[in-house]
Every structure is written in structure tokens, then in C-alpha cells.
Amino acid sequence: MSQEIKKVVLAYSGGLDTSAIIPWLIDTYQCEVICCCANVGQEEELEGLEERAKASGASKLYIKDLTDELCKDFIWPMIKSGAVYERKYYLGTSIARPIVAKWMVEIAEKEGADAICHGCTGKGNDQVRFENTIAALNPELKVIAPWRIWNFTSREDLIQYLDSKKIAYPDSAKNPKLFSRDRNIWHISHEGGPIENIEIEPDEKFWVLSVSPEEAPDKPEFVEIEFEAGEAVALNGKKMSPKDLLVELNKIGGRNGIGRCDMVENRLVGMKSHGLYETPGGTILCFAHSELETITLDRDTMHYKDVVAERYAELVYFGQWYSPLCEALNKFFDVTNKTTTGTVKLKLYKGNIISAGRKSKYSLYNEKIASFGDVTLYDHKDATGFIRCFSLPSRVRSSMEKAAGLK
Structure with a gap:
């Protein structure tokens, strides 16, 4: 394989791992390395990354802001679906991986690269999400996953390797956090270290986007969200882009203690893991x-x-966004959301979301029919025949069981 690799596109963050991956790729494959850094709303400092990437041996660095596309073409369709993984997880990390991998495939094709490289570990879900997307969009591209093949086993190994190469790396590498975070415009996740203990309540220091419900204001805050065909288009009467609307709602939800999740989930690779998620x-x-x-x-x-x-x-959690089934289901949700147009008013109070009204020109709710006092559209007597027909299978089965001596 090494003889076939002449040019590699690397998912680059500028951290310790990817700083080490660049020279390792060059040593292992004698190849050119092109770095890609996608801005998906992680709010990390991207200045200086090009110099750092080139100092590590890369020939160039692509940086692109993908947050608008992420919101419009990935997050908004997902909201239409109502999808929640294992009753709790709003798929924050999952939904951002396909757009990053898609962009990397585009760069690889533009540059004539032979392979794409990522820094995912062999235990996580992200390796599958990246590689599944690459396989769906360009199966001719090879994938290199260093953590599955190199001999390094720890951060200390990487630091020693970079020191031997006289390649700089972030100062934070020598004092790593006890836990890891992944952030984008939709959410932030916290995993590892002390968070792996599922028997105790997580320390307040882990949370970033939200205050605790106890510290939230004692007065409720009201918001009104307008939808058109299932897509949020306005907040409190102001038309906004998907990105701007989400940024503002993150602030509102965060200050009211909304969107915290403490979850033990089933990873695609088979193990259970404990994570903290914030999606205000x-x-x-x-x-x-x-x-x-x-x-x-x-x-x-x-x-x-x-x-x-x-x-x-x-499908989203497993990284199958570009599968035929996911594509078909997105069309299904487009159809079901054709009439999901209207406004919803919510009361936010100390971690709770409480309905405070909803209206739509396509509403199927008819107060006259629902009212006990009106019999012009629905007479109580109409229920008698309906119930006899609806209960017929139950009555037939009961008669059979009695005749057969089963009861």
C-alpha cells in the first residue's frame, strides 16, 4: 500500500495527534500531505494553523467555514425527522461528520490525492462515520487510520516522536485535560477520564454551554419560533438564517439550563460509553x-x-447519511413536513421547556369537534357502532377460546 500512496489529505486540527500524524505519514509513505481544517462551529482559534501544519511537513492547508451548510443541509433536515438516538442523544457529533468527510473527498479529488487520513481511535464511532462517507462518495480513495496501525500507544510516545523531529506542538499537549470534548454549532460532548465513572453525578466543571438549572434565573423566559415546512425561519418574530437562529437559541437555552444530557450509550463498535452532552x-x-x-x-x-x-x-449515528435509505427517508420527512408551518411559543424555566401555545394555518385541531357540548360534527352516539366494529376481532377470539375450552 505504501508504494501506492503519493498524496494524502489529512483531517487536521493542529493538536498533538495530527501534529504527529503529518511527519509519520511522510516517514511511512514518503508522500505529500495536504491538511484540511473544517470550521463547523467549534469556536477554536484557527489562526496560525497553516504555519503550524507546514512546520510539521504539510505542503498546504485548506480551511473552510462549513457552519451555514451544516445547519441548512444537515441539521435542519434532521430536525424534521424528530430523530433522537437511544431516547436522549440529539446526534450532535454524528451529524457533523458527514459534511467534513464530504469536503475532504472534494479536496482529495481536486488535488488528485490517493488517500484520506483521519486521527480517530479504533474504539470510537467517528472512524466509521468518516470512512463510511468516503466509501459512499469515492470508494477509490484509500483511508489511513494511524491509531489502528502505528506503534505509538500514548501521548508521551507522540511527544517523544515530535521532539526527535524537532517539530513544535501545542503547549497544552504536556498538560492534557483529563477528559475530551467535541464541539460544533449544534452541541458539545464531554467524554473520558472522570466522566467514565457512571455511579456519581458529573462535576459542574464539565459543563460549558449551560448553567445548572439551580443557577438559572428564577423568572421564566418565553420564546416564539416560527416554522415553514418544518424548518425554523424566525425567532421571536425576527427572520433569521439557520446558523444565526441556532446561535441565538444556544445562548437562550444555555442561560436557562436547557439541553443537558448524562447518558450511557451503545456505540456502533459494540461497547457502552458514558458521555455528557449539551444541546441547548x-x-x-x-x-x-x-x-x-x-x-x-x-x-x-x-x-x-x-x-x-x-x-x-x-443511520445518522452509524455514519450512513449518504446511504440510499437515509436519502429516501429525508424525502419522506420532506413530505410529512409540508404542512408543519406555524409558530410555537415556549416557556423556559430552570432546565424545563413548557408549551405556551401553538398555531398553524394547517392545524387539524378543531375545537368544535373536541368540545363535549357540540354534537353537530360528532355525536356521542356515533361511537357505539364504531366500537362494535373495532372490538369485533376481540369478541370473535374470546368466543373461540371459550368454545375450545381455553378459558
Whole structure:
């Protein structure tokens, strides 16, 4: 394989791992290394990365802001689905991986690269998400995953290797955090170190985007979100882009203690892991969207959509965004959201989201039919025949069991 690799595109962050990967690729494959750093709203300092990448041996560095595209083409469609992985996880890290991998494939094709390299470990989900996307978009590209093949086993090994090469690395590498974080515009996750202990309440120091419910204001805050065909378009009466709306909702949700999640999940690779997730704006958006659907979706569509959303959540979590099934389900959700237009008012109070009203020109809620006092559209007597027909299978089975001596 080493003889076939002449040019590699590397997912680059500027941290210890990717700083070591650049010279390791050059040593191992005698290849050119091109770095890519995607801005997905992680709010990290990107200045100086080009100089650092080139000092490590890379020939060039691409940097691109993908946050607008991430919100519009990935997060907003996901909100339409109502997908939540294992009842809790709003798929924060999962939804950002396909767009990064897609961009890297585009760079690889533009540069005529032979392979794409990532710094994911062999235990996590991200290796699958990256490689599944690459396989779906360009199966001719090879994938290099150093943590699965090199001989380094610790941060100390990487530091020693870089020192031997006289290559600089971040000062923070010598004093690493006891836990790891992954952030984008949709969420932030916290894993590893003391967080791996599932028997105790997480320390308040881990949380970044939100205050604790106890420290949230004693006065509720109201927000109103407007949707058009399932997509949030305005906040408190102000039209906003998906990115700007999400940024603002993150601030609002964070200061009200919204969107914290302490979860033991089932990773795709088979193990269980413990993570802390913060999705303040996303939690509010998903709640509001669901509230609007209660009046715009008929019963059968709503119930079936819930079943499909669970499978869709698995597809996103497993990195199968570019699969035929995911593509088809996105079209299904477009159809079910055609009438999900209207506004939802919510009351936020100390970690809670409380409905405070919803309206839509496509509302299926009819107060006259629901009222006990009006019999012009629905007469109570109409229920008698309906119930006899609906209960017929139960009565037939009961008669059979009695005749057969089964009861």
C-alpha cells in the first residue's frame, strides 16, 4: 500500500495527534500531505494553523467555514425527522461528520490525492462515520487510520516522536485535560477520564454551554419560533438564517439550563460509553418542532413517523447519511413536513421547556369537534357502532377460546 500512496489529505486540527500524524505519514509513505481544517462551529482559534501544519511537513492547508451548510443541509433536515438516538442523544457529533468527510473527498479529488487520513481511535464511532462517507462518495480513495496501525500507544510516545523531529506542538499537549470534548454549532460532548465513572453525578466543571438549572434565573423566559415546512425561519418574530437562529437559541437555552444530557450509550463498535452532552438550542428546536406536529400531522402519519425516526437516528449515528435509505427517508420527512408551518411559543424555566401555545394555518385541531357540548360534527352516539366494529376481532377470539375450552 505504501508504494501506492503519493498524496494524502489529512483531517487536521493542529493538536498533538495530527501534529504527529503529518511527519509519520511522510516517514511511512514518503508522500505529500495536504491538511484540511473544517470550521463547523467549534469556536477554536484557527489562526496560525497553516504555519503550524507546514512546520510539521504539510505542503498546504485548506480551511473552510462549513457552519451555514451544516445547519441548512444537515441539521435542519434532521430536525424534521424528530430523530433522537437511544431516547436522549440529539446526534450532535454524528451529524457533523458527514459534511467534513464530504469536503475532504472534494479536496482529495481536486488535488488528485490517493488517500484520506483521519486521527480517530479504533474504539470510537467517528472512524466509521468518516470512512463510511468516503466509501459512499469515492470508494477509490484509500483511508489511513494511524491509531489502528502505528506503534505509538500514548501521548508521551507522540511527544517523544515530535521532539526527535524537532517539530513544535501545542503547549497544552504536556498538560492534557483529563477528559475530551467535541464541539460544533449544534452541541458539545464531554467524554473520558472522570466522566467514565457512571455511579456519581458529573462535576459542574464539565459543563460549558449551560448553567445548572439551580443557577438559572428564577423568572421564566418565553420564546416564539416560527416554522415553514418544518424548518425554523424566525425567532421571536425576527427572520433569521439557520446558523444565526441556532446561535441565538444556544445562548437562550444555555442561560436557562436547557439541553443537558448524562447518558450511557451503545456505540456502533459494540461497547457502552458514558458521555455528557449539551444541546441547548437544539433541544428547544426539536421540542418546538414536535409541538407543532401535534396539530399539523394526522394520527397515522405521526405514529409511523415516530417509528421511522428511530431508524433514521441509527443511520445518522452509524455514519450512513449518504446511504440510499437515509436519502429516501429525508424525502419522506420532506413530505410529512409540508404542512408543519406555524409558530410555537415556549416557556423556559430552570432546565424545563413548557408549551405556551401553538398555531398553524394547517392545524387539524378543531375545537368544535373536541368540545363535549357540540354534537353537530360528532355525536356521542356515533361511537357505539364504531366500537362494535373495532372490538369485533376481540369478541370473535374470546368466543373461540371459550368454545375450545381455553378459558
